[in-house]
Amino acid sequence: MTNSRRKFLASASAIAAGAAILPKSLSAFPKIRTAADNIRVGAIGVHGMGWSDLTAILKNPGVECVALCDVDKNVLDKRVAELSAKGATVKAYADYRKLLEDKNVDAVVIGTPDHWHCLMMVEACKAGKDVYVEKPIGNSIAECRAMVAAQQKYKRVVQVGQWQRSQKHFRDAMEFVHSGKLGKIRLVKVWSYFSWVTPITKLPDEKVPAGVDYDMWLGPAPKRPFNPNRFHFNFRWFWDYAGGLMTDWGVHLLDYALLGMKADIPNSIMAAGGKFESPNSGAETPDTLTTVYEFNDFNIQWEHAIGIDGGPYSRQHGIAFIGNNGTLVLDREGWEVIPEGKRMEAVPVQKSSDNGLDLHATNFIEVVRSRKMEDLHAPVQVGADIAVFAQMGNIAFRTGKKIYWDKQKGKFNDEEANKLIAKEYHNGYKFPAA
Structure with a gap:
């Protein structure tokens, strides 16, 4: 750190x-x-x-x-x-x-x-x-x-x-990235393309299911009528409770982008996307999103698309460290190196061999x-570290602005963005600050 x-x-x-x-x-x-x-x-x-x-x-x-x-x-x-x-x-x-x-x-x-x-x-x-x-x-x-x-x-x-x-092949991939063999890395692409995540249809509010303590489920979130779209798995697609694919899968994958680049605070963050696949979806978070984190001499780019499997390098999800000599592509199945012409030798897929x-x-x-x-x-x-990084991406999307973090003041350069740093607690719950 x-x-x-x-x-x-x-x-x-x-x-x-x-x-x-x-x-x-x-x-x-x-x-x-x-x-x-x-x-x-x-x-x-x-x-x-x-x-x-x-x-x-x-x-x-x-x-x-x-x-x-x-x-x-x-x-x-x-x-x-x-x-x-x-x-x-x-x-x-x-x-x-x-x-x-x-x-x-x-x-x-x-x-x-x-x-x-x-x-x-x-x-x-x-x-x-x-x-x-x-x-x-x-x-x-x-x-x-x-x-x-x-x-x-x-x-x-x-x-x-x-x-x-805790997985060996992820650690091995980081060792290769840090070896310098890829040459200068100018871009890290990180993505999640998932057809198994299907858009949710708008549903009417309904009676709380028998056996569910809905008030306790809501906890510090805003009081709202019960809606099945917001319950169990689909809570991920609502700002009250989560941050969509950016915080659901992004924290897994962007974590390794930062680790590979030994990176910390981006100079700026900008994002664009929306409910492009299903404009009438019952979800709030975007089904399609591109986010760019700018550093001094490289960028980290996040992208996701719900309802599509064909992500970069023919992988549903992954991290690609794109260097002058070659590109290392990493996902949960393994990693490989794709050379840039004859500048380096290819490394065939090194498969995952353990249960993370x-x-x-x-x-x-x-x-x-x-x-x-x-x-x-x-x-x-x-x-x-990585949850904050993902939250910064969502804040850039929600404001629709290119935002900058002021290291000295501990906040963004934009007041609209600063309002999203903390969430109000409701229903008698108090923010547990220390």
């Missing part, structure tokens, strides 16, 4: 409205766990990735699930039954705060929609729990800062669910035991 990135994120916290210092008396210091200690895990939000994360964590010896929480009783009952069938007895909670009060829980998995990540992670750290939190860690720049501050204050292990950080999620979960459990925070593959600072 470069000093400039640290200063950038530190300065961003200054503009978070209503910031307050958490009482020192509440500081929790971790117990050193040994290999003989069982690590007792609770999971909050177990419909999608939260369940996948928990399943990966439970593959590690000496780990047991003791509690589950979900606002949808239908999902909660299903997961409790699945664990019961495997011989596990767990407590079921509808309110995450009750789970955090459970002294039998050592660590928590947070797999909720994005707008809940910050509040839950901060409160989990405050309660003395270690945390595995899904990406993107925060739903605003201000939230990312609060999450970093909470981890630093309470000294908890916090792993962000950017599991590509399982390795990421094991890394989390190992650090929970060792307390060696430096061994985490995706600590909270890494998650904050």
